[in-house]
Amino acid sequence: MPSDHKDEGFAGTLRNLHLTDIIQMCCLSVTTLGIRVMKDEKEGEIIIRDGDIVHSQVGNITGEEAFYTIMCWKSGNFESIDVDPSSPKTIQRHYQFLIMEAARRMDEKDESREVGTREEKLRVMIVDDSSVMSRILTATFTAEGDIDVVGVARNGEEALEMIDAVKPDLITLDMNMPVMDGKSALKHIMIKTPCPVVIMSNVGSATQNTVMKFLELGAVDFMSKPVKNESILIQQEMIVKRLHRAAKGRINLFRRTQPPPVVPQDKKKAIGNVGFDSLVVVNAGAGAHSYVIHLLADICKEIDSGLIALQTLPPQLVHSLPDYYNQRCSYQVESVEERTKLVSNTCFLMSNGVPVNVETGAEGYFLLPGKSMNSITSNNDQFLTDLAEHYHGEIFMLLLSGAEIGQLEGLKRIRENSGTIIIQERDTCMIRDPLDIVSKEKMVDMEVKVNEMASLLKKMIQSSGD
Structure with a gap:
């Protein structure tokens, strides 16, 4: 936007800064800013107005696809540009979704970060006594289309009866449940049908001793249950990513451990x-x-x-x-x-x-x-x-x-x-x-x-x- 105060503000150089970080800061601070991005002979622009990403263009491409194209450039230069108040609004989605989708596309393009690919969706079984939480977890896991929830059990006993039928690649397990709690269920799973298990529980209800006991018994990872707030989409992205990583756990290498002795x-x-x-x-x-x-x-x-x-x-x-x-x-x-x-x-x-x-x-x-x-x-x-x-x-x-x-x-x-x-x-x-x-x-x-x-x-x- 034209200004009468051309000499106000700062100019300088910041190295090793990710474009994602600049965009997130602008959106979180409800800033209006235009960014011109240059990569070799290519040039594009991203327009942020009042904290929303409203427009992007690369050559003849506009809107979301232009934004994702720019965000997938591995390096380059950028500079701020004036924002025309009458510039078109070609992007409708929330900035958190746009940034997460750009990150997903970057990961797909970066072959150095891919160690093999799955032809089939990840098969996950949820074990949680809360039907509400099970629905939330199901929605979270399946949102990106690469996970199938193949079974939902309300306690450890139901889970053990279900495992052979649904054959999950990974199990998410709550700690505190009636009939058979998570600890007993985990012991049986590791003996009967070894499978990567991720403990998902509210941190407030989990003491460090309890969590460490689950990890010593064979759980691959521990994650907090999702919390409904402004970062729910980012939580979803991270949970799905970690489930995929945990599913690669080679359970045959697990060795039950005991904590080191207490130091006097x-x-x-x-x-x-x-x-x-x-x-x-x-x-x-x-x-x-x-x-x-x-x-x-x-x-x-x-x-x-x-x-x-x-x-x-x-x-x-x-x-x-x-x-x-x-x-x-x-x-x-x-x-x-x-x-x-x-x-x-x-x-x-x-x-x-x-x-x-x-x-x-x-x-x-x-x-x-x-x-x-x-x-x-x-x-x-x-x-x-x-x-x-x-x-x-x-x-x-x-x-x-x-x-x-x-x-x-x-x-x-x-x-x-x-x-x-x-x-x-x-x-x-x-x-x-x-x-x-x-x-x-x-x-x-x-x-x-x-x-x-x-x-x-x-x-x-x-x-x-x-």
Whole structure:
């Protein structure tokens, strides 16, 4: 829009910024903005008016298809342009739908992120005693057309009677049900008809001990039930994506685990200081939740360093885990819920559902969490990029089964800054796809068994200090 104040505002350059992020910020802040996007010889525009995406054009293509075409460009340049109040409204859908659909199309185009394809829809069985919640879950799972709900059971007993008939690829299981609860049902499923199981429950009703017991018994992942709010479409996108990932779980590799022994108080290490030369970042996803505590306990025992654990678990659950982890780790364990100083001999727990920035100050390094969110893009890319830019010591990145790798930008920055990427031996992973992608991009320095990682780190840190 023409303005009499041509000299007001700022001009500059921002690198490694996703177009999705700019559009989301404009829509959330109810901004009016025109964006011209250039990719090689191609050029397009996206018009946002009062927080709504109203028009897009690339050549002779207009409307939604033009928007999706632009959003599928992997890189390019953009600039703001004036918005004509009389410009046509060629897009009617809500911006959240448009961004999610663009993300889906980008994933389809990106062959490097595809490890095989399914010719048939994913067959899912829902086990939940609430008929209302079962209908909500059915609508959520089937919205994108790539999942069939082949059975709905009201309790564990009904589920066990139904499994042989419906032959699901994946089961979603509530924890608290009458007749036969989720824990008893899970035990029977793992013995009678092993199948990937995802626990879906309200976090408020789930204590950390209960959730960890389900994961130790064989559940591949834990997810919160969807909540009706303004982000319901984004929740739907993320739930469907995680169900597809969990369904790839190789249940034959599951080994029932017991938690590490409790660490006596006199064996706990004193909290370290802000000046430390090495930082270990553990990234664990579906299929790794049951044994990540063993790895953290081993690391705390073997070395003195900074330690961050990223997990694909709901933020509310991660915030409750320190009580459970503190009993079994010789480090102090904290969840990052506010501006937190990064010190050695302390394990900081973080959820992939919360964006976290890194800040450097006179007193050291600080972790700054944002609001909990269900983003369609991984928060790991932004966090790891920030970490690589601010932390000046040696970074050791450990990737376990089902790790959230985003678009690989964060991992690339870690490598560029001389960081080391170590992945779990893929033949031992319940869900190996993300690690296959990292390996295919030739970003892996070492591939080892999980129970060998702590001793390997100890040797590497000692040799770098000599």
